[in-house]
Amino acid sequence: MPSPILTHSYYSDFFANKGYAFLKKMASDYQPPQELVIFSVMHCYEGSLPYINVLAELGSKLVFIPKSATAEQNQGLKETIETIPNCEIVAPQFNKQSLRDPATAEALIRQSIGADSQFLILDHGGYFSHTIEHLSQVFAEQCVGITELTANGLYKYLNKSFTKPLVTVSHLSIKAPADYEASECIVHYSDQILREEFGLKINNDEFLKVGVIGAGNLGRGVIQYLKGKGISCIQVADIDPRKLTQFPRNGVQVSSLERLVKQCNMLFCCTGNGALSEVLLDSLDKSVFIATVTSADDELRLPELIANGALVEVGGHQLVREYHTRNGHSLFLLAGGESANTPFKTGMGDPTLYLFEAAHMLAGLQLLEDPSRFKAGVQALSEKDEIMIAERWLNHFYNYG
Known part of the structure; x- marks a missing residue:
C-alpha cells in the first residue's frame, strides 16, 4: 500500500x-x-x-x-x-x-x-x-x-x-471540544476580518455592540472567547429560555431576539437554522456586521431572503459580502457568508x-x-x-x- x-x-x-x-x-x-x-x-x-x-x-x-x-x-x-x-x-x-x-x-x-x-x-x-x-x-x-x-x-x-x-x-458530548475550538476560530477570524476590511476592533464597545443568537455549544463558545477579548457588554438570545438561565450570573445580558437585533450591530448567528427572519431584517434601523457559524444558506436561509427581496446583494469578495435591506441598510456578511474561519487555513x-x-x-x-x-x-x-x-x-x- x-x-x-x-x-x-x-x-x-x-x-x-x-x-x-x-x-x-x-x-x-x-x-x-x-x-x-x-x-x-x-x-x-x-x-x-x-x-x-x-x-x-x-x-x-x-x-x-x-x-x-x-x-x-x-x-x-x-x-x-x-x-x-x-x-x-x-x-x-x-x-x-x-x-x-x-x-x-x-x-x-x-x-x-x-x-x-x-x-x-x-x-x-x-x-x-x-x-x-x-x-x-x-x-x-x-x-x-x-x-x-x-x-x-x-x-x-x-x-x-x-x-x-x-x-x-x-x-455527542465528545463533539463539544471541537465546537469550542470552532468558536475560538470564529471569534478570532471575525476580529481579523473586521480589522483588515473595516479598520475595526471587535472589542471596541464604542463602535460595536455585540450580540450572540443561539446558546448551544457554539454560541456558548463564542461568548467565552468574546469575553476573553475583553468585551464587557454581550447580549445573548435563544428561542429556548432554559438555555439563557446560565448567563446572568456570568455577566452576560440575556435578551429577546428583537431587542438584541435592535441594540447590537455585530451579530454572531449560532443557531444553524434561520437565525434572522425577514421581519427582523425589515426592522433594522442601522447597518450590521454578521458572522455565522455555518453557511448563511442554512444559518440565515439566505436564498429565501434574496428570493423574497428582503436582501439584495450589492458587492463583496471572499472576506466580506454586502447586502442591502429593503430600508437601504447594509448587512455585511463576514467570510462571504460562510463560517468565519473558512477563508483561513485550519x-x-x-x-x-x-x-x-x-x-x-x-x-x-x-x-x-x-x-x-x-x-x-x-x-x-x-x-x-x-x-x-x-x-x-x-x-x-x-x-x-
Missing part, C-alpha cells in the same frame, strides 16, 4: 501522522466489504487529509463531495486529494444545490457504483436530505445507510420517511477534530458490520461507543492509560 498523503503545503507531518494513526486504529476493528463505495461530504481543509486517506482505504472507492465554502478557494488542495488512491472528487455540477434534485443525486450514485457495490453516505450538513427518500427506494439493495455529522444537517432529515438507517453524531495541531471524525466513521462502520442492529430512520450513536472513542482518543494523544 502506498504511503498516505497527509499534508499539502505546510509542515504538520507529526500531527497528521498522529491523527491518521488514530483513525486507522479505530477502523481496524472492522472488515468492510470489498466492493464498498463511500460518499463523503466534508470541508476541503488540509486538516481533513488524514480522515480522507483512512476512508479511501476502507473500500474500493471514496467519492469526495467538497463543501463549497472551502472547495472554491482550495483548488490546489483538491488536486492533492485527487492523487489519493481510490479517491475521486465529484464534478462541480454535483454541489449542495444540485444534489437537492433526486435525478441528479441518483445520477451521481449510478456513475460511481458497480452492479455488486454497496454504498454508504457520510453526510455533513444534510446534502442528501432532500433526496434520501428517493435514494433509499431506488437503491434499496445497495444503500447501507447514512451518517450525519452536524445538528443543522440532522434537522433537514427530520420528518422524512425513508427506509434506511441514519446514525447521527451531531449531539491546521491539525488540535486533535479534537479526530473525535468527531472517529465517531462519524465508526457509525458508518457499524452500519456496514451489522445493519440489523439499526432501525430505519434517525438514531444516535450509542453512549457506550462514545465512551470508547473518548478513552481511545485520550490514550492515543495524551497517554491517558
